[in-house]
Amino acid sequence: AQSVTQLGSHVSVSEGALVLLRCNYSSSVPPYLFWYVQYPNQGLQLLLKYTSAATLVKGINGFEAEFKKSETSFHLTKPSAHMSDAAEYFCAVTKSGGSYIPTFGRGTSLIVHP
């Protein structure tokens, strides 16, 4: 079975600081990995995804994530936080040849201070 762990239910940064949201997965076969963002009182929006091409994936709004097989990680980063980045972020995993229903992490709330 696959699983996703997001370390830290809340992450707080200052505006302009580096954003790092952690995601570790477990999967018996090569995974597909996703990051979604949820702004207050809205649905989730796909931010970026890893599908076994480049290990460094660039997404919308300046976010990127790097797939590291040796660390079973897919951490989300952004060099400089903006107030508008305040949201809930979810990591999710599916696996090639397996169920297409993703397993979601519990989410990390990003708080951005002025």
Place this chain on the structure above:
Amino acid sequence: DVKVTQSSRYLVKRTGEKVFLECVQDMDHENMFWYRQDPGLGLRLIYFSYDVKMKEKGDIPEGYSVSREKKERFSLILESASTNQTSMYLCASMPGGSGMANYGYTFGSGTRLTVV
């Protein structure tokens, strides 16, 4: 711009009422999903459908049913609403085909249901 549209953003219903949550997608997607989202519990899958008139139970189907009479519409039904069904409900869709595992979801904006 492709869309998944949920008919209500906020809904207040009384205990025991039959409640219908509607979801429509304009992307011709085969797969549609209903999740509920609760603080600390993340997203939990209620039901999904991979084709018209087809449905599969998710992780928490008790107290819910679904209907998919047309490809673009997937309805979630609370047969007799209870206070523990107060939650944010999210609809999502995804294309079919051999590469489904790497497509990702398109979500609707959510319906915040309060049962009093």
